[in-house]
Amino acid sequence: MELIGQGILQAVRLLLAGDAEVWSVTWLSLRISATATLLSLALGIPLGTALALSRFPGRGFVISLVNTGMGLPPVVVGLFVTIVLWRNGALGFLELLYTPTAMILAQLVIAAPIVIGLTLAAIQQIPEKFRLQLLGLGASHAQMVWTLLKEARLPMLAAVMAGFGAVISEVGASLMVGGNIKNSTRVLTTATVLETGKGNFDVAIALSLILLALMFLVNWALTWIQQRRVL
Amino acid sequence: MLLRLLLVVLCSVWVTPALAQSTTVILSTTTSTQDSGLLDILVPRFEKKTGLTVKTISVGTGQALALAARGEADVALVHAPSLERKCVEEGKMQNRRLVMYNDFVIIGPEDDPAKIKGVPKAVDALKRIAETQSRFVSRGDKSGTHLLELGLWKQAGITPTGAWYIESGQGMGQTLGIANDRRAYTITDRGTWLAFQKRISLPILVEKDKPLLNIYSVMEVNPANGPRVNVAGGKAFADFMVAPDTQAVIKTFGVDKYGQPLFVPIAGKSDADFQ
Numbered sequence: 001m002e003l004i005g006q007g008i009l010q011a012v013r014l015l016l017a018g019d020a021e022v023w024s025v026t027w028l029s030l031r032i033s034a035t036a037t038l039l040s041l042a043l044g045i046p047l048g049t050a051l052a053l054s055r056f057p058g059r060g061f062v063i064s065l066v067n068t069g070m071g072l073p074p075v076v077v078g079l080f081v082t083i084v085l086w087r088n089g090a091l092g093f094l095e096l097l098y099t100p101t102a103m104i105l106a107q108l109v110i111a112a113p114i115v116i117g118l119t120l121a122a123i124q125q126i127p128e129k130f131r132l133q134l135l136g137l138g139a140s141h142a143q144m145v146w147t148l149l150k151e152a153r154l155p156m157l158a159a160v161m162a163g164f165g166a167v168i169s170e171v172g173a174s175l176m177v178g179g180n181i182k183n184s185t186r187v188l189t190t191a192t193v194l195e196t197g198k199g200n201f202d203v204a205i206a207l208s209l210i211l212l213a214l215m216f217l218v219n220w221a222l223t224w225i226q227q228r229r230v231l
Numbered sequence: 232m233l234l235r236l237l238l239v240v241l242c243s244v245w246v247t248p249a250l251a252q253s254t255t256v257i258l259s260t261t262t263s264t265q266d267s268g269l270l271d272i273l274v275p276r277f278e279k280k281t282g283l284t285v286k287t288i289s290v291g292t293g294q295a296l297a298l299a300a301r302g303e304a305d306v307a308l309v310h311a312p313s314l315e316r317k318c319v320e321e322g323k324m325q326n327r328r329l330v331m332y333n334d335f336v337i338i339g340p341e342d343d344p345a346k347i348k349g350v351p352k353a354v355d356a357l358k359r360i361a362e363t364q365s366r367f368v369s370r371g372d373k374s375g376t377h378l379l380e381l382g383l384w385k386q387a388g389i390t391p392t393g394a395w396y397i398e399s400g401q402g403m404g405q406t407l408g409i410a411n412d413r414r415a416y417t418i419t420d421r422g423t424w425l426a427f428q429k430r431i432s433l434p435i436l437v438e439k440d441k442p443l444l445n446i447y448s449v450m451e452v453n454p455a456n457g458p459r460v461n462v463a464g465g466k467a468f469a470d471f472m473v474a475p476d477t478q479a480v481i482k483t484f485g486v487d488k489y490g491q492p493l494f495v496p497i498a499g500k501s502d503a504d505f506q
Contacts, residue, residue, distance in 0.1 A: 092459065182287070
């Protein structure tokens with residue numbers, strides 16, 4: 001217990017002292033995970049919407065795959081992305097391994113199924129009659145989809161939070177594809193693993209608390225956006 | 232198609248790191264060099280001197296050499312002499328040079344159920360631990376420390392199995408934590424043990440036996456291992472590790488924090504000097 005107290009003090013000290021390394025690690029975490037989340041939205045919202053509105057043979061199977069993907073183990077993603085990005089791997093010529101870009105790619109693979117799955121659920125919970133009514137009132141297909149997305153914006157913000165939460169907190173994939181390189185690919189989670197390994201438990205606790213605070217702030221902002229119309 | 236599109240997007244978001252690779256050296260090394268903080272001091276010196284960027288991948292020695300053997304690294308700094316010699320013989324690695332050493336110690340609970348305190352030979356100490364079935368935590372991760380431990384068991388003619396033999400599968404720090412919790416014996420490098428003084432209460436019971444020497448060497452990756460090996464960069468880092476300036480830094484590293492140096496520089500010496 002005393003250790004956690006020390007950790008809290010250490011966290012406050014590191015942040016107030018403007019410890020350059022802690023700030024840059026925090027900023028990198030946010031930058032990588034935010035980019036990955038945005039890309040996963042760009043990819044996941046159209047795919048999720050298409051999946052919700054289309055009917056084709058094997059649709060149930062595809063949805064099951066997406067739902068499984070929502071719980072994709074980060075270490076598994078990390079392993080496969082690493083192998084693909086190896087110098088000897090299929091995309092080795094890009095020389096992306098151990099860069100923030102590789103981490104974004106891995107986090108995208110983790111977040112995309114979450115966004116697809118939650119978008120699918122959000123669109124599907126809108127009654128089909130509403131959709132038919134829109135079309136009946138003369139809306140084009142694009143207008144109909146746009147209205148549905150607007151209607152589903154509250155649960156879709158939950159998809160953003162879930163996707164961001166999954167990638168900023170994962171450590172397995174970031175460690176493998178990023179390599180936890182100082183000043184380059186070290187993020188809050190991998191730094192926490194490193195400091196624990198070094199026996200610097202107070203620093204590790206401080207980094208954990210900074211991570212929790214960061215997640216809270218981001219979710220607070222998103223919740224504010226989500227709830228503002230409701231209240 | 233989708234994948235290609237995605238890559239275009241990704242590359243446009245983060246162009247710089249992808250372009251900077253030709254001046255990058257990938258160093259595969261062990262957790263102990265990283266955890267000790269030594270590389271945090273040496274790597275910036277090297278980067279300043281040469282203008283190259285070092286990517287330090289710190290994993291167990293087994294994995295570090297496996298990555299190098301696949302051409303996924305340019306230079307390796309590891310500590311498992313027998314495995315290193317094998318890699319050189321197989322032509323995977325070249326120009327092996329000794330850099331520094333520190334030592335391993337056998338630690339264990341104060342009450343010492345296997346009565347190994349002060350036993351001069353590490354092998355004899357392990358025999359006693361096995362005979363008394365006293366709990367022992369092994370790294371179990373093919374790290375340099377694990378390989379050394381396995382070598383000692385082999386010398387003792389014992390295959391350690393049973394409930395008393397715990398394989399942690401984790402780094403030295405976590406393994407020390409487990410040993411402390413279970414009141415078990417374990418083998419650790421002195422540096423990590425010193426770093427954990429505040430958290431664990433397992434005293435050194437056996438030390439200063441020749442087989443407990445922990446010798447680090449640097450090796451360059453054979454460019455034949457794969458495409459895109461940065462041969463010149465790897466050699467530059469290897470040369471840097473054995474240069475007099477660097478060796479002088481190694482000699483005093485750790486004195487300010489632990490009151491004693493963590494490594495002894497030995498550039499220019501050979502295995503024969505430590506037999």
